[in-house]
Amino acid sequence: MLTDARKKFLDLLWPILISVLMIAGWELIVRALGVRSIILPSPSRIVETLIERHDLLLANLWPSLYLTVIGFALSVGGGILVAVLITYSSFLRRGFYPIIIVSQVVPKISIAPLFIVWFGTGAVSCLLLAFLITFFPMTINSALGFQSIDEDIHLMARTFMASPWQVFWKIRMPNALPHIFGGMKISITLAIIGVIVSEFVASQQGIGYLIKLAGGMLDTPLMMASITILSIAGLLLYGLIALVEQRAVYWQKSSDISGSAGG
């Protein structure tokens, strides 16, 4: 146990140490060379901006977070539902699954302007893009989880006369959980991307809008502060999911969990 804790500590120590060094180097270079903050603000300047303009930043963070979480929740619900349908309907599996996969060659970000034409600027377009971009990894991962069940487990359940309902709730669902969480971890980061990009083009508020606005005014420290606060929010959301995952998927070692499938 002690060595485990030690290993964990060392695993954390190095990345933290290197990050601190990099930030210190950044600060040093900016000061030594007298780089103007319009080109590259120093870390201390970014922190200053975070503190000074926290009202503005938070006022724009909430709408972005709100849309991210709702878009994410919709794609988790929708993805799991579609995965179940694909699992149980061979018609849907054969008919729609290939379409879903092939449709992934369309870069979803490029659809953002189209959404403005259809739904106007505002929350609906942002939400739709966040949903669209996260739906695929959610569906694929969940479907894999529902379907990747050992032949022997099916046979065992049959000899004990399991009903299809029991097979779903007692076998398929728990079997899918690790995959569902893998999909969720990919989706939450993608949901943020979806919301920010759509805010660039289709919103009058949110962090994406703020970044674009600050860029237009050449307010680089504000841009950097926006990116920082957004990254922190993203990290917290991801961490929250990882935490729930650890509790829900208790039967897997944490090292197995961190290696979940990519999208």
Place this chain on the structure above:
Amino acid sequence: MERIEAASLVLRVKSVRKLYGALEAIRNVSLDVATNEFVSILGPSGCGKSTLLMMVAGVVDKSAGEISINDAPVTGPRPDIGVVFQQPVLLPWRTVLDNVLFPIELLKASRAKYTERAMELLAMAKIHDFADHLPRQLSGGMRQRVSICRALIHDPGILLMDEPFSALDAITRDEMGVELSRIWQANRKTVLFVTHSIREAAFLSDRVIVMGRRPATIVEEVKIELPRPRDIALMESEPFNSYVRRLRKAIEASHAH
């Protein structure tokens, strides 16, 4: 073939045949098993003996013939059968106790009522200290013990075992054979045990049915009249070894065909 009195007949397999397309896997197999008899089906890997077992379990269809349990034809899975597979097939998210109680849940019986029995079975298999462990925390032999307890939890009349120890190392395998013999002694069941290990079949069984290569047919039937309870020392004895020799000859003769 061994004659079994009608009163004690539990399982009857009559002229069973299995085709996979044009391929004949099993040809005209008949066998009767009496109440609380331990019968092994011995044969080379891939000879169709597992298929026969799954047909008895009601999860594989037969192409011709009859299979009946207590005079009723087998048409599908039934609650009075317990199956142990080659792999333990435990659910990784369930504790040992919850895995053992899994059939109880599926059969919609009361968990509370069977928890005590589950603990007794685990104690009998000497793994009760691990009741709240997850399968991944157990060794291969312990996992297979759990799967045997699971097959016994609903107190089925018939236990079907499909090469249950073949995935284990040789030492654990001998040990598990002794354990199974002991468990069976304490918890008498009708057992149909599929194996490709001659020693295992001779050690465990009342009767060994030797099957030949594909298409599988019964080539010989040997009654094992060794005293019970049997322990590991028996495996060194001359009577045991003469049974082993006899079974080996039967298998070799079937290859000559």
